[in-house]
Amino acid sequence: MKPARTKTPRKPLVKKGSQTSLKDPVGVYCRVRPLSFPDQECCIEVINNTTVQLHTPEGYRLNRNGDYKETQYSFKQVFGTHTTQKELFDVVANPLVDDLIHGKNGLLFTYGVTGSGKTYTMTGSPGEGGLLPRCLDMIFNSIGSFQAKRYVFKSNDRNSMDIQCEVDALLERQKREAMPNPKTPSSKRQVDPEFADMINVQDFCKAEEVDEDSVYGVFVSYIEIYNNYIYDLLEEVPFDPIRPKPPQSKLLREDKNHNMYVAGCTEVEVKSTEEAFEVFWRGQKKRRIANTHLNRESSRSHSVFNIKLVQAPLDADGDNVLQEKEQITISQLSLVDLAGSERTNRTKAEGNRLREAGNINQSLMTLRTCMEVLRENQMCGTNKMVPYRDSKLTHLFKNYFDGEGKVRMIVCVNPKAEDYEESLQVMRFAEVTQEVEVARPVDKAICGLTPGRRYRNQVRGGPVGDEPLVTEVVLQSFPPLPSCEILDVNDEQTLPRLIEALEKRHHLRQMMIDEFNKQSITFKALLQEFDNTVLNKENYIQGKLNEKEKVISGQKLEIERLEKKNKTLEYKIEILEKTTTIYEEDKRNLQQELETQNQKLQRQFSDKRRLEARLQGMVTETTMKWEKECERRVAAKQLEMQNKLWVKDEKLKQLKAIVTEPKPEKPERPSRERDREKVTPRSVSPSPVPLSSNYIAQISNGQQLMSQPQLHRRSNSCSSISVASCVSEWEQKIPPYNTPLTVTSIARRRQQEPGQSKTCIVSDRRRGMYWTEGREVVPTFRNEIEIEEDPCCRGDVYKTRGGGQSVQFTEIETLKQESPTGRKRRSSTAAPAQPDGTESEWTDIETRCAVAVEMRAGSQLGPGYQHHAQPKRKKP
Numbered sequence: 001m002k003p004a005r006t007k008t009p010r011k012p013l014v015k016k017g018s019q020t021s022l023k024d025p026v027g028v029y030c031r032v033r034p035l036s037f038p039d040q041e042c043c044i045e046v047i048n049n050t051t052v053q054l055h056t057p058e059g060y061r062l063n064r065n066g067d068y069k070e071t072q073y074s075f076k077q078v079f080g081t082h083t084t085q086k087e088l089f090d091v092v093a094n095p096l097v098d099d100l101i102h103g104k105n106g107l108l109f110t111y112g113v114t115g116s117g118k119t120y121t122m123t124g125s126p127g128e129g130g131l132l133p134r135c136l137d138m139i140f141n142s143i144g145s146f147q148a149k150r151y152v153f154k155s156n157d158r159n160s161m162d163i164q165c166e167v168d169a170l171l172e173r174q175k176r177e178a179m180p181n182p183k184t185p186s187s188k189r190q191v192d193p194e195f196a197d198m199i200n201v202q203d204f205c206k207a208e209e210v211d212e213d214s215v216y217g218v219f220v221s222y223i224e225i226y227n228n229y230i231y232d233l234l235e236e237v238p239f240d241p242i243r244p245k246p247p248q249s250k251l252l253r254e255d256k257n258h259n260m261y262v263a264g265c266t267e268v269e270v271k272s273t274e275e276a277f278e279v280f281w282r283g284q285k286k287r288r289i290a291n292t293h294l295n296r297e298s299s300r301s302h303s304v305f306n307i308k309l310v311q312a313p314l315d316a317d318g319d320n321v322l323q324e325k326e327q328i329t330i331s332q333l334s335l336v337d338l339a340g341s342e343r344t345n346r347t348k349a350e351g352n353r354l355r356e357a358g359n360i361n362q363s364l365m366t367l368r369t370c371m372e373v374l375r376e377n378q379m380c381g382t383n384k385m386v387p388y389r390d391s392k393l394t395h396l397f398k399n400y401f402d403g404e405g406k407v408r409m410i411v412c413v414n415p416k417a418e419d420y421e422e423s424l425q426v427m428r429f430a431e432v433t434q435e436v437e438v439a440r441p442v443d444k445a446i447c448g449l450t451p452g453r454r455y456r457n458q459v460r461g462g463p464v465g466d467e468p469l470v471t472e473v474v475l476q477s478f479p480p481l482p483s484c485e486i487l488d489v490n491d492e493q494t495l496p497r498l499i500e501a502l503e504k505r506h507h508l509r510q511m512m513i514d515e516f517n518k519q520s521i522t523f524k525a526l527l528q529e530f531d532n533t534v535l536n537k538e539n540y541i542q543g544k545l546n547e548k549e550k551v552i553s554g555q556k557l558e559i560e561r562l563e564k565k566n567k568t569l570e571y572k573i574e575i576l577e578k579t580t581t582i583y584e585e586d587k588r589n590l591q592q593e594l595e596t597q598n599q600k601l602q603r604q605f606s607d608k609r610r611l612e613a614r615l616q617g618m619v620t621e622t623t624m625k626w627e628k629e630c631e632r633r634v635a636a637k638q639l640e641m642q643n644k645l646w647v648k649d650e651k652l653k654q655l656k657a658i659v660t661e662p663k664p665e666k667p668e669r670p671s672r673e674r675d676r677e678k679v680t681p682r683s684v685s686p687s688p689v690p691l692s693s694n695y696i697a698q699i700s701n702g703q704q705l706m707s708q709p710q711l712h713r714r715s716n717s718c719s720s721i722s723v724a725s726c727v728s729e730w731e732q733k734i735p736p737y738n739t740p741l742t743v744t745s746i747a748r749r750r751q752q753e754p755g756q757s758k759t760c761i762v763s764d765r766r767r768g769m770y771w772t773e774g775r776e777v778v779p780t781f782r783n784e785i786e787i788e789e790d791p792c793c794r795g796d797v798y799k800t801r802g803g804g805q806s807v808q809f810t811e812i813e814t815l816k817q818e819s820p821t822g823r824k825r826r827s828s829t830a831a832p833a834q835p836d837g838t839e840s841e842w843t844d845i846e847t848r849c850a851v852a853v854e855m856r857a858g859s860q861l862g863p864g865y866q867h868h869a870q871p872k873r874k875k876p
């Protein structure tokens with residue numbers, strides 16, 4: 001069956017509100033230990049240096065689909081079965097030690113099931129020193145010669161350090177050494193063979209850039225957390241083998257900088273790797289004894305080994321430590337060997353031990369929860385409370401996760417099949433932990449004193465540590481002098497012994513001098529040889545130097561040439577830049593000018609447009625005016641012509657009537673009464689217009705038509721002349737422009753010729769006039785037409801005048817609009833009344849014309865019109 005390969009499902013890294021630049025993720029590494037027996041089933045495979053793959057072992061196979069699952073897990077780095085302790089140290093712990101020396105904290109813990117190699121990784125085995133001894137070695141290699149004298153730094157119970165002056169420190173040293181059972185281990189003591197090969201680290205490892213102007217002190221402490229209780233493994237308590245007392249647990253406290261610490265925990269100052277490891281070993285032994293005595297499962301406890309590095313600057317002379325507590329920098333590296341992460345039932349623990357084991361698992365569970373909450377907070381931007389306080393373990397390391405240093409975890413796995421399920425859990429925890437970010441620790445503050453103080457002090461010959469002088473060593477190597485006291489005169493032994501001793505010393509001295517001379521000769525020869533070598537090398541170097549100098553001088557010349565060229569080019573560039581500036585200036589000016597011209601042009605264009613519009617308006621106006629004027633004139637002319645035509649018609653009709661009428665025998669001057677009677681039947685033509693009452697009133701007043709009747713006034717003597725002569729006379733009397741025209745006829749013609757636009761226009765124009773008390777008034781206009789009443793035919797007379805005078809219309813339109821009845825009534829009263837009752841001055845022709853006009857109008861208006869019109873014409 002083909003295995004189904006699935007890459008570990010990784011949640012997308014969506015980080016909210018995290019300042020990635022100032023945070024580092026927890027570094028999680030994986031170490032796979034070799035199988036105990038080569039024929040064991042292996043369930044973990046290292047794919048590459050960052051990935052491992054878990055194979056489901058035989059018994060676990062067949063998931064729902066019938067496949068067996070293979071899951072891959074990624075780490076910062078994976079260390080396979082062949083990885084050495086040094087390789088692991090270089091990658092994982094070396095940077096932490098480097099940070100420690102530079103004043104930054106670090107936390108390194110091993111996590112995994114029991115037997116996966118946590119202790120092996122942390123402590124090591126004989127001949128295979130783990131991370132802990134290597135860390136110690138690196139620390140002492142780095143600060144070795146800059147260590148402060150013992151008891152210069154003194155730890156207090158507030159998780160900080162005090163400084164003592166040299167004298168106080170010396171006194172305390174003497175006091176402690178005088179004690180029967182010195183608690184402080186001596187660095188000169190023999191190393192315990194039990195762990196001697198664990199700390200015999202061959203690889204010399206040292207931190208870079210160690211501050212030489214500081215003095216350093218190293219303090220170690222070692223605690224165990226078991227069943228959520230903290231025990232101090234370095235505490236000196238008298239041990240009673242008969243009734244062993246259970247160890248006292250310690251409390252956690254927070255210092256003024258909010259760092260958690262174990263209150264009252266023993267901190268031992270150590271001066272070398274051996275000494276430090278001895279302290280650790282002591283604690284380890286104690287742990288083992290306690291576990292045995294108290295029937296504990298040792299794999300169920302967490303052990304924490306703290307290395308505290310204290311550093312303080314040298315004073316300005318570079319002689320002693322600066323006695324300022326504020327200048328002390330304390331950094332700490334915690335190396336934690338966690339309890340086995342397996343579930344309780346797997347350990348087959350019973351009774352009391354089961355309960356304890358459960359608790360231990362609980363603290364690992366809390367660690368898991370803390371990691372999960374931290375990750376959630378960082379990724380989702382939430383602010384959930386991290387349950388650090390739920391266990392002593394997490395509470396103690398709270399500061400690390402809140403940003404007090406680097407955190408690194410080594411996940412140890414045993415690839416054997418039985419551990420498969422537990423290894424899966426371990427992998428899952430590792431996955432979560434990898435995504436947690438911890439704030440990057442800040443660099444330590446600089447003290448402000450000039451660097452290089454220690455070096456300058458040594459040059460001056462100041463104290464150089466604890467090293468004894470050469471002369472002292474030489475003196476110590478001589479055999480001791482016997483007692484020189486001569487107590488007895490006969491003493492023959494003391495002096496010869498003394499002489500012998502002195503002779504020995506002399507001989508020794510002579511030998512030493514000889515040796516020294518020999519050595520010095522050899523040394524001189526060596527020196528000579530060295531000198532020669534140096535000389536040769538010097539010569540060789542000189543030759544090389546000369547060569548190089550030549551090359552250099554050549555290059556200098558080249559540089560000079562290039563510089564000159566550069567200068568020329570720079571000069572050219574300058575000129576070009578200046579030219580460019582000038583051109584740019586010109587361009588700007590021209591552009592400005594162009595803009596101004598454009599604006600001017602636009603202004604002119606808009607002016608032109610405006611003028612055009614105005615002219616157009618004027619032209620249109622004038623055209624309209626003239627068109628109106630022309631129309632008016634044409635209408636006037638038409639009216640005039642029509643009137644003329646009508647008059648001629650009338651004349652012709654009358655002539656026809658005269659011609660057809662039988663002539664009386666004797667021409668007799670008829671009376672007015674008779675005249676009227678005679679004339680009336682002759683008239684057949686309708687009257688041009690029926691007169692309005694207004695008009696009649698005007699006439700009766702005799703104001704407006706005073707001159708007109710005079711024009712037509714005839715003497716009685718003329719009544720006897722022939723009709724033809726009368727007609728010709730009448731024709732002559734009427735001026736061409738004063739041709740009367742009845743409104744009725746105009747109206748009729750208008751009706752008869754509806755298609756003639758000009759007539760219509762006249763009519764329209766008339767409609768545009770406005771009325772004032774029975775009169776239409778034409779608005780003032782330049783060439784207006786003056787309309788006057790012609791009393792002769794009681795119609796309107798149109799006169800054009802050159803001047804701008806107003807024109808008056810009589811009630812032509814009023815009449816037109818009135819009903820036939822009204823017209824009848826009016827026409828009945830339309831006869832020219834003579835107010836004074838004098839004789840009518842109407843001539844025959846006039847009368848006839850008027851009657852004819854009336855008749856004509858009557859024929860248009862209705863059948864009763866003519867009938868009424870004639871009898872109403874009464875004599876004046």
Ligand code: ADP
Nearest residue numbers: 032033034113114115116117118119120121125
């Ligand atoms: P843990 O502390 O996790 O319970 P140990 O460190 O005590 O496990 O390891 C159990 C045994 O396995 C020890 O004997 C140890 O020497 C051995 N061992 C563990 N890891 C390795 C390794 N990487 N190489 C060789 N031996 C190992």
Ligand code: MG
Nearest residue numbers: 118119120299
């Ligand atoms: Mg262990």
